[in-house]
Amino acid sequence: MIDENLYFLLPQPLIIEKENQLQEISQMSSHQTMKVGILGFGGLGQAATKVLAPKQEMTWVAAADLKGYAYCETGLNPQTAIATYGQQGSIGYLDPYGTLSNHSIKDLLETAKVDGYFLALPNLPNTFMADVARQFIASGWKGVLVDALKRTSAVEQLLQLQGDLQAAGITYMTGCGATPGLLTAAAAVAAQSYHEVHSVKITFGVGIANWEAYRATIREDIAHLPGFTVDKAKAMSDAEVEAFLDQTKGILTLENMEHADDIMLELAGICSRDRVTVGGVVDTRNPKKPLSTNVQITGRTFEGKISTHTFTLGDETSMAANVCGPAFGYLKAGLSLHRRGIHGLFTAAEIMPHFVR
Known part of the structure; x- marks a missing residue:
């Protein structure tokens, strides 16, 4: 009331x-x-x-x-x-x-x-x-x-x-x-401490015991790797994906991904999309996360101080x-x-x- x-x-x-x-x-x-x-x-x-x-x-x-x-x-x-x-x-x-x-x-x-x-x-x-x-x-x-x-x-x-x-x-x-989602929302909230947001850096770690349980998700991740496109990843057979993962020992390391966190934060007026970066590591053979998922929001406060907020997800929470x-x-x-x-x-x-x- x-x-x-x-x-x-x-x-x-x-x-x-x-x-x-x-x-x-x-x-x-x-x-x-x-x-x-x-x-x-x-x-x-x-x-x-x-x-x-x-x-x-x-x-x-x-x-x-x-x-x-x-x-x-x-x-x-x-x-x-x-x-x-x-x-x-x-x-x-x-x-x-x-x-x-x-x-x-x-x-x-x-x-x-x-x-x-x-x-x-x-x-x-x-x-x-x-x-x-x-x-x-x-x-x-x-x-x-x-x-x-x-x-x-x-x-x-x-x-x-x-x-x-x-x-x-x-x-x-x-x-x-x-x-995008949980970490983007966290960045939008954390940004309120700052007069200006300098960067938003999202780093994720994903661990799954068997890639075949998340075939489409893994193909989307492969599409972000150098030398691949969405169409190329979609066209890969399960055997081809399996062979590629054998080459990487089941690990996918992703950098500077085309992730919609950037346009979402831009639309919300938090910062321009070029200040947002997303990357991470996916282990397709181990349920344990290879690293902790987190978002770091760096900015300048109204007093002129430069600071970084970090929001980290618990390692026990699954993708x-x-x-x-x-x-x-x-x-x-x-x-x-x-x-x-x-x-x-x-x-x-x-x-x-x-x-x-």
């Missing part, structure tokens, strides 16, 4: 509006369960179902992969779905809720009642996520979309769709994983936890905006995520 001591400072219409908003948000968080869909059912999509399983405010009801989709309005079972996908190669085989389809996203949108989708999709080719967004716009669906996009150029494509998303009644949250957790936090924040009639494109550096209970 608004402090009674402040009432005499505020015009009556503003007081009423604020009280209504607070009541709406309170009702939203305590009474309404969000029905969530997941597009893409590889390693990230499967991890997302496990993140959602204990949540009370979100229910996983829908999923789609290349060959089919599944929908149950009261909720799907992660263990059964993951087992079915592992044994038969598509969630479309999930009995009795699955359907095989060559147009799984389109068919799911026509069938399911879903408040918001996490797009746990590989952005290979680089135009893929924008193409998926266009599919949602054309379908007439209204709701919240969240992605964990990596590349600056992919976010730039979505920016071109901003007006179309707004007109379609879609609230789209982009770059809402770990980086899946640091991507899926924030994604659903932003999905909840997006739902709050959507229910208030606020549509269009937003980034993780503009909106604070809401914790999903």
